[in-house]
Structure formats: C-alpha cells, structure tokens
Amino acid sequence: MNTANQNSPAAGSDKKFLILIAILSITIPVVVAMLFFMPKEGSNTVDVSFLPTLHAILNSMTAVALVIGYYNIRKGNIKVHRGAMATAFGLSAIFLVSYVTYHFLGERTIYGGDGMLKLFYYFILLTHIVLAVVIVPLVLLSMYFALTEQFIRHRRVSKWTFPIWLYVAVTGVLVYILISPYYS
Numbered sequence: 001m002n003t004a005n006q007n008s009p010a011a012g013s014d015k016k017f018l019i020l021i022a023i024l025s026i027t028i029p030v031v032v033a034m035l036f037f038m039p040k041e042g043s044n045t046v047d048v049s050f051l052p053t054l055h056a057i058l059n060s061m062t063a064v065a066l067v068i069g070y071y072n073i074r075k076g077n078i079k080v081h082r083g084a085m086a087t088a089f090g091l092s093a094i095f096l097v098s099y100v101t102y103h104f105l106g107e108r109t110i111y112g113g114d115g116m117l118k119l120f121y122y123f124i125l126l127t128h129i130v131l132a133v134v135i136v137p138l139v140l141l142s143m144y145f146a147l148t149e150q151f152i153r154h155r156r157v158s159k160w161t162f163p164i165w166l167y168v169a170v171t172g173v174l175v176y177i178l179i180s181p182y183y184s
Contacts, residue, residue: 014148021137022137025136028096028136029132029133031100032103035103035104046105048101048105052102052109052179052183055095056177059170059176061087061091062091062092063170065091066166068080068084069085069088085142089143109182110182111179112182120178121175121178121179124171125175127171131167135168138160138164138165141153142157142161146158
C-alpha cells in the first residue's frame with residue numbers, strides 16, 4: 001500500500017495528477033456547456049440521430065457495470081470489481097465522446113410534455129446535469145487512488161462516487177426515455 005509522505009516522489013506524482021484531475025474536472029463541463037451555444041457544424045450533412053439511443057445503451061451498461069463492481073467488492077472479489085469498474089469508466093468515456101459529438105453536430109431537442117410529467121422531467125434533467133458535473137472529479141479521483149493503490153483514499157472517495165455515478169447513469173436513461181418521443 002502506498003503510504004507516501006509529502007516529500008516523497010509519489011507525493012509529487014500525486015500533485016501532478018491531482019492538478020490534471022482538477023483541470024479535466026473544469027474543462028469537461030465547460031466544453032460540454034459551450035456545445036449548447038455553438039452553431040451546429042454538421043447538422044445538415046452528418047446523421048447523428050442514432051446517438052441518443054446509443055447514449056441510453058451506454059448509460060444502462062454503465063449502471064450494470066457499477067452494480068456488478070459494487071456487489072463484487074462487497075463480496076471481496078477484487079478482480080471482478082476492478083474489471084467492472086474499468087468497464088464502467090470505459091463506457092462513460094465512450095459516452096462522453098459520443099455525447100460531445102452529438103451535441104456538436106446534432107440539432108437540439110426540446111421536451112414537449114406538460115403538466116406533472118414536465119416537472120418530473122426537468123427535475124430529473126436538472127439533477128442529472130448537476131451531478132454529471134460533480135461526478136467527473138469523483139470518478140477521476142476514485143480511479144487514480146485505485147490505480148496508485150491508495151486504497152484508504154479510494155474508499156473514502158468511492159463511497160460518494162458510486163451512488164452519484166449510478167444516479168447519473170440511471171437518470172441518463174430516464175431522460176432519454178422521457179424525451180425520445182420528441183426527437184425528430
């Protein structure tokens with residue numbers, strides 16, 4: 001187990017990676033937010049209409065991988081836990097690239113429902129967006145601490161990462177289900 005003190009080479013490496021994680025944790029949400037205000041470059045030439053369905057599939061698979069990882073760490077099966085969490089991370093990375101592609105090239109879809117369902121949709125969407133921003137540094141920290149075998153720090157961060165990441169994955173699917181009738 002890594003018990004690096006402040007003056008060790010590992011502590012310097014931690015600082016570099018923590019700075020990188022901080023930069024990514026700011027840059028990713030800012031870039032995604034900017035996509036909503038940019039003109040759509042390929043909206044007439046590139047068909048990205050299949051991507052929302054892919055996003056829902058990726059979010060569903062991420063949620064399943066997270067639950068498998070959680071279940072297996074509780075059972076002490078570290079190898080399966082690592083595999084499941086690496087899978088969840090990989091699926092989320094693919095999702096992020098696909099999501100950026102869709103919102104760079106595709107047209108914006110407006111929710112068309114009304115009444116209580118509209119309130120429910122916007123509540124789910126708002127909490128999903130806010131927690132999707134929050135989850136970026138938590139996932140990166142959890143992965144970093146696991147990969148550097150700083151398991152005490154990993155556990156401390158992951159107790160927050162798991163439920164928030166699972167919520168974001170599940171609500172991503174729910175948002176898709178609710179807005180899918182309004183895709184053109």
